[in-house]
Amino acid sequence: MxxxxxxxxxxxxxxxxxxxxxxxxxxxxxxxxxIVQKTLVDIKFPKGHIGVKSFDGELVDEEGNSVPLYExxxxxxxxxxxxxxxxxxxxxxxxxxPLKDSIFKRNDGxxxxxxxxxxxxxxxxxRGTSSKLPDPFAVExxxxxxxxxxxxxxxxxxxxxxxxxxxKNKKACTECRCDHFNLPKDFYNFTMGIDGKRISPEYKxxxxxxxDGLQCKLKKGxxxxxxxxxxxxxxxxxxxxxxxxxxxxxxILDSTDRVRRNGTEIIHxxxxxxxxxxxxxxxxxxxxxxxPMEKGGYLIYGTTHxxxxxxxxxxxxxxxxxLCTSTPKYGKGREPGNEKGYNVGMSVCYPKPGSIKINDxxxxxxxxxxxxxxxxxxxxxxxxxxxEKLPQERTTPQNISxxx
Numbered sequence: 001m002x003x004x005x006x007x008x009x010x011x012x013x014x015x016x017x018x019x020x021x022x023x024x025x026x027x028x029x030x031x032x033x034x035i036v037q038k039t040l041v042d043i044k045f046p047k048g049h050i051g052v053k054s055f056d057g058e059l060v061d062e063e064g065n066s067v068p069l070y071e072x073x074x075x076x077x078x079x080x081x082x083x084x085x086x087x088x089x090x091x092x093x094x095x096x097x098p099l100k101d102s103i104f105k106r107n108d109g110x111x112x113x114x115x116x117x118x119x120x121x122x123x124x125x126x127r128g129t130s131s132k133l134p135d136p137f138a139v140e141x142x143x144x145x146x147x148x149x150x151x152x153x154x155x156x157x158x159x160x161x162x163x164x165x166x167x168k169n170k171k172a173c174t175e176c177r178c179d180h181f182n183l184p185k186d187f188y189n190f191t192m193g194i195d196g197k198r199i200s201p202e203y204k205x206x207x208x209x210x211x212d213g214l215q216c217k218l219k220k221g222x223x224x225x226x227x228x229x230x231x232x233x234x235x236x237x238x239x240x241x242x243x244x245x246x247x248x249x250x251x252i253l254d255s256t257d258r259v260r261r262n263g264t265e266i267i268h269x270x271x272x273x274x275x276x277x278x279x280x281x282x283x284x285x286x287x288x289x290x291x292p293m294e295k296g297g298y299l300i301y302g303t304t305h306x307x308x309x310x311x312x313x314x315x316x317x318x319x320x321x322x323l324c325t326s327t328p329k330y331g332k333g334r335e336p337g338n339e340k341g342y343n344v345g346m347s348v349c350y351p352k353p354g355s356i357k358i359n360d361x362x363x364x365x366x367x368x369x370x371x372x373x374x375x376x377x378x379x380x381x382x383x384x385x386x387x388e389k390l391p392q393e394r395t396t397p398q399n400i401s402x403x404x
Contacts (some may be wrong), residue, residue, distance in 0.1 A: 015135070016244070018053060020237040021046060027062065030072055031227040032166040034175070035181075035370070037212035040157040040232075041099060043079070051245045052140025054131045055079060055120040057160065057234035058336075066336035067230060067363035068122050069344075073174045075210065076305075077232050078121025081105040081141075086313040099156075101283045105149060109252040111270035115194070116252045116381065118158070122305055127337040128329050129303055133248065134353070136391050137300050138239060140247040148401015157232055162210060166218045166225055173217075175309070176210035178203065178375045180217050192240055194271060205376025206273045246299055247386040255313070255368040255380035257289040266292055273377050276309070277370050280372030284311055289366045296358035297386030299323060302349035305381045308368045309341055315382050316365040323356055323364070324349035324380070354390050 023044040028036055046052075059074045067086070083103040106117035122129055122359075133139070147153050164170040191208055193199040199208055213317040239245065256271035260389045268291075276285045304313035304322035314325040329345040331338040338344060358364065368380020 005064050016239045016242065017047070018239055022233065022235045024060070024064075025159075025234070027229040027231050027233040028159070028161075028250070029163060029227050029229050030163040032163055032225045033216040034163045034220045035160070035210050035214045035216070036076070036163075037160045037210075037213060038158070040159070043083075043152070043155050043157050045141075045155045046236060046238050047142065048200050049140075049142045049144065049241045049257040051140055051241050051247070053133050053138055053237045055234065055236050056126065057120075057122070057157075057232050058126050060231055060233045062229050062231075064233070066127075068334065068336045069331075069339045070170065070334075071163070071165055072230060073162040073164055073170075074123055074126065075162060075174070075176075075207075076121060077126070077157060077159045078118035078236075079234075080118045080156050080158065082154055082156060083148050084154050085151055094136075102154075103151065108249040108251060108295075108388065110255075110266075110268045110291075111252065111254055111257065112140050112268045115270045115272060116254060117336055118252075121158075124342050125305065125328070127346060130209075130348050133301060133385065134350060135246050136244055136246050137353075137385070137387055138241075138245050139250065139385075140241060140245070140401045141238075143241070148315055150207075157234075158246070159232055160207075160210065161230070162216065164216065168217045168219050170192060171308075172205075175205055175375060176207060177205040178209040178376075179205075181209050182215045182217060183209065203372075204275055206275070207377060217360070228319075244391070246387050246389060246391050248387045249297065251293075251384050253289075253291050253315070253364065253366045253382045253384065253388065254373065255287040255289050255366045256384075257291055259289065259291055272381075273379050276370050276373065276375035276378050278374035283372055285370050285372050286367060287370075287378070288365060290363050290365050291365045292361065294360070295356055295360055295386075295388075296360045297388045298354060298385050298390055299349075299356040299358060300353060300383060301383075301385040302326065302351075303382065303383050304344050304368070305379055306343060306346065306370075307375075307377065307379055309375050309378070310343055310380075311369040311371060313368040313380050313382055315384070316367065317356075317358070318362045318364065323358075324382070324384070353387070356373075358386065
């Protein structure tokens with residue numbers, strides 16, 4: 001629903017100083033053609049009851065230099081909140097589930113099981129996509145009332161990188177094309193898909209052919225190139241929580257969500273990724289999902305996570321009106337953040353607060369569009385922040401400082 005932007009008064013509350021900090025994750029080793037998928041637990045995160053304004057990340061080497069995508073492809077990084085009892089050991093009894101005694105807190109999206117649960121995260125588009133929320137909106141964290149008794153709030157990073165140095169076909173490696181990886185002979189006998197069933201030999205590519213430790217096929221003579229140690233460098237900006245801040249909720253809406261109903265129950269079935277067929281009937285391939293929203297709110301921010309080959313992604317209201325369209329920026333050079341041919345950023349929608357309202361129970365349409373031609377591992381995930389209320393005019397206290 002599109003509302004008149006004059007319905008609500010303009011926020012005139014106090015401007016609170018924004019704090020910021022830059023952190024560097026623990027290091028992980030990459031070599032030519034290697035796939036790395038890691039979960040880094042108990043990462044550094046601002047303490048206290050705060051409102052997060054932005055969370056941005058990128059891939060860096062040991063000297064802190066930005067790593068170009070044509071050397072090591074950042075498929076994704078994401079940050080997820082969990083609760084853990086104090087002094088719990090990080091030496092897992094179960095190496096496949098090191099945090100099995102923890103309580104995870106996913107975002108407000110409705111993807112099934114533990115699919116797309118994170119609060120912040122992108123991929124190659126990280127350096128060129130703004131995550132900043134406008135004033136006075138923020139993501140509330142660290143509220144003692146929301147932490148289970150006897151637990152502490154903590155955060156983890158999940159990362160996936162593909163080192164394409166020396167690869168026979170960099171593009172095929174970044175798309176996780178199965179025939180460009182040195183897969184085990186019995187790969188299709190033991191590899192389970194997102195539905196918990198063994199994947200078919202007809203599976204052409206995607207995240208299941210880019211598992212940790214697998215190897216992209218290399219050109220001759222490149223196996224001896226040096227390994228190196230990389231990290232995720234991330235910057236968080238925040239403010240101390242107070243009465244003037246307006247909390248927002250974060251939703252990930254997936255264009256592969258196969259929504260169905262069982263009576264009154266709505267069942268989501270997000271596939272996360274999909275394959276654009278080799279021979280399309282038009283210049284573009286469109287993936288679409290109709291997603292009912294249990295709770296609505298005012299749209300404050302919108303963007304999309306997509307891969308190379310993307311044209312755009314659009315979010316439509318139930319009445320068919322466009323709520324947000326996000327388009328990619330493709331690099332034209334060699335420097336990090338402008339790598340030629342890579343999707344280095346997605347545009348962001350900042351509608352005037354109060355101008356777009358999504359109603360409770362409204363069905364939204366998510367549409368992702370790619371160029372036709374074989375593309376494996378395509379993604380079309382729309383990120384939105386919704387506020388349940390809007391700021392009202394207030395008298396600015398005299399003892400509140402302004403932005404630095």
